[in-house]
Amino acid sequence: MTVGPTAVRVCRTWTLLYTRGLPVEIRERRRQEIESDLWEQLHDSNEPTRRGVLGRTLRGIHADVWWRYRTLLEQRGARQRSHDMKKTTGSGTWWVPVTVVLGVVIATMGILGLALGDAGEGGSGAKVLASLPPAIGGFLVIGGLAARRQRLVTGSRLVIAGAVLAALDPLFIPVAALVIIGGLWTGNLVTNDRDDRPRVELPGHSMTGGWYRWLVAAALLGAAGFAVLIVWENSGIVPDDCTEANPCWEDSVAWLAWILSWLSAMVTGGIGIVLGVLRYFSRHHTRPA
Amino acid sequence: MRRKPGAVLPLEVAILSTAIDFVASGTGRFHGFLLAKHLRGAEGAKLLTAHGTLYKALSRMEKAGWLVSEWEDPEAAADEGRPRRRLYEMTAAGHAALARATEQASPAPPRDVGWNPV
Numbered sequence: 001m002t003v004g005p006t007a008v009r010v011c012r013t014w015t016l017l018y019t020r021g022l023p024v025e026i027r028e029r030r031r032q033e034i035e036s037d038l039w040e041q042l043h044d045s046n047e048p049t050r051r052g053v054l055g056r057t058l059r060g061i062h063a064d065v066w067w068r069y070r071t072l073l074e075q076r077g078a079r080q081r082s083h084d085m086k087k088t089t090g091s092g093t094w095w096v097p098v099t100v101v102l103g104v105v106i107a108t109m110g111i112l113g114l115a116l117g118d119a120g121e122g123g124s125g126a127k128v129l130a131s132l133p134p135a136i137g138g139f140l141v142i143g144g145l146a147a148r149r150q151r152l153v154t155g156s157r158l159v160i161a162g163a164v165l166a167a168l169d170p171l172f173i174p175v176a177a178l179v180i181i182g183g184l185w186t187g188n189l190v191t192n193d194r195d196d197r198p199r200v201e202l203p204g205h206s207m208t209g210g211w212y213r214w215l216v217a218a219a220l221l222g223a224a225g226f227a228v229l230i231v232w233e234n235s236g237i238v239p240d241d242c243t244e245a246n247p248c249w250e251d252s253v254a255w256l257a258w259i260l261s262w263l264s265a266m267v268t269g270g271i272g273i274v275l276g277v278l279r280y281f282s283r284h285h286t287r288p289a
Numbered sequence: 290m291r292r293k294p295g296a297v298l299p300l301e302v303a304i305l306s307t308a309i310d311f312v313a314s315g316t317g318r319f320h321g322f323l324l325a326k327h328l329r330g331a332e333g334a335k336l337l338t339a340h341g342t343l344y345k346a347l348s349r350m351e352k353a354g355w356l357v358s359e360w361e362d363p364e365a366a367a368d369e370g371r372p373r374r375r376l377y378e379m380t381a382a383g384h385a386a387l388a389r390a391t392e393q394a395s396p397a398p399p400r401d402v403g404w405n406p407v
Contacts, residue, residue: 015340032375035372036374055336056337060341063342063345
């Protein structure tokens with residue numbers, strides 16, 4: 001075998017990883033098919049290149065992840081849930097990776113903050129205290145994602161709660177906003193579709209249209225972002241003695257938070273409105289067959 | 290992007306077309322790597338189709354009833370000292386799907402609006 005063992009090992013390891021936890025029949029079939037494919041490629045005189053094997057593995061990662069996700073959905077027998085998700089979410093392909101990244105990043109930053117806070121410097125422990133929400137939020141996001149596989153609504157609520165906690169740090173507001181929008185949408189939390197139980201009601205309106213969910217989610221996020229800013233401004237984090245002549249870093253952070261928050265509100269609101277309009281027109285103005 | 294019901298994706302069209310070529314050449318049944326090689330040749334591409342993309346498409350097409358598959362005889366594989374191959378074969382539903390996709394892709398024939406010399 002002339003192909004580097006690393007490329008083959010990467011391929012095998014990745015296959016073991018993404019098929020892990022799937023029903024035996026499906027898991028073994030995929031693993032054996034990949035094993036057979038690898039063998040054929042390695043023994044084909046025109047093909048055995050290290051980059052070829054590695055490239056085929058890497059280029060197919062997104063498809064593998066999506067295949068696993070779909071397989072799990074089908075295997076859990078959640079036909080109705082799957083139907084609802086397809087109907088209301090457009091599948092949420094973007095949302096899961098964004099949420100995984102957010103969960104891991106904020107949990108890591110929170111833990112680092114707890115571990116390396118200012119307690120050891122004789123400080124007040126404020127940095128350690130400030131690291132608690134991201135740490136808890138990160139674990140809530142990750143736990144919620146895992147829980148969604150069994151309990152869609154409960155898991156989605158956990159994810160959203162975690163993202164809200166993470167958004168207490170203004171740096172996380174833009175990503176947290178996306179996670180919250182996706183959580184509301186893919187978790188069927190802002191809809192009448194699930195078991196005919198209304199989640200959010202507006203007087204005189206039926207909330208069955210997809211565009212409505214986006215607009216409501218964007219509005220809620222705007223309000224939440226604004227509330228975070230008010231708290232930030234009044235929390236005493238920014239010292240009173242910061243002036244133009246004598247600026248201090250807390251002042252700069254506050255301005256950065258303002259800019260990021262408004263940017264986040266505009267981006268999420270913009271996404272909500274654009275997607276809402278697009279979904280509205282795609283649903284109500286489809287061409288006749 | 291959401292997929293329209295009954296729509297056949299370009300990769301699926303390519304797989305079904307290649308399956309027809311296999312039948313025409315007497316191969317009939319094919320395995321994943323063989324398919325990847327032929328797809329690359331047919332499309333003039335430099336790279337083989339990625340594992341994930343290829344097997345996800347095959348799995349989806351099998352569920353749609355366009356392909357059927359089974360493991361080859363373990364003894365045949367053991368004789369050649371290689372892992373078993375999963376062999377795929379196109380079904381009548383696959384032929385119909387390909388015909389439908391081809392029909393949708395080709396422009397509509399001009400309407401008969403006037404004099405016909407025949």
